[in-house]
Amino acid sequence: xxxxxxxxxxxxxxxxxxxxxxxxxxxxxxxxxxxxxxxxxxxxxxxxxxxxxxxxxxxxxxxxxxxxxxxxxxxxxxxxxxxxxx
Numbered sequence: 768x769x770x771x772x773x774x775x776x777x778x779x780x781x782x783x784x785x786x787x788x789x790x791x792x793x794x795x796x797x798x799x800x801x802x803x804x805x806x807x808x809x810x811x812x813x814x815x816x817x818x819x820x821x822x823x824x825x826x827x828x829x830x831x832x833x834x835x836x837x838x839x840x841x842x843x844x845x846x847x848x849x850x851x852x853x
Contacts, residue, residue: 769819772828775801777817783825787814 769775769786776783788800797819803812 769799769822769824770828773824774804774826774828775799775817775822775824777801777815778821778823782815782817784814790816 769789771786771789773786774783775786782801782803784801784803786799787802789797790800791797798816799819799822800814800816801822802814805812
């Protein structure tokens with residue numbers, strides 16, 4: 768199984784990077800967006816979408832516990848925004 772954050776490699780092109788997104792098409796095709804960790808001429812390289820069957824996992828990301836009652840990043844959510852009132 769491929770997870771967000773896994774380091775992967777495209778079996779065909781050799782493109783390597785970290786999985787940053789996943790999409791499942793209505794026809795069942797699963798593709799992953801892979802962002803490379805290297806720079807070219809000091810600039811970031813664009814991410815690529817790769818079919819699931821072409822991907823080899825090089826290393827797995829550590830499991831992270833997601834706290835469902837605390838969505839998003841650090842900071843506070845104003846009362847009444849995004850949640851029903853208590």
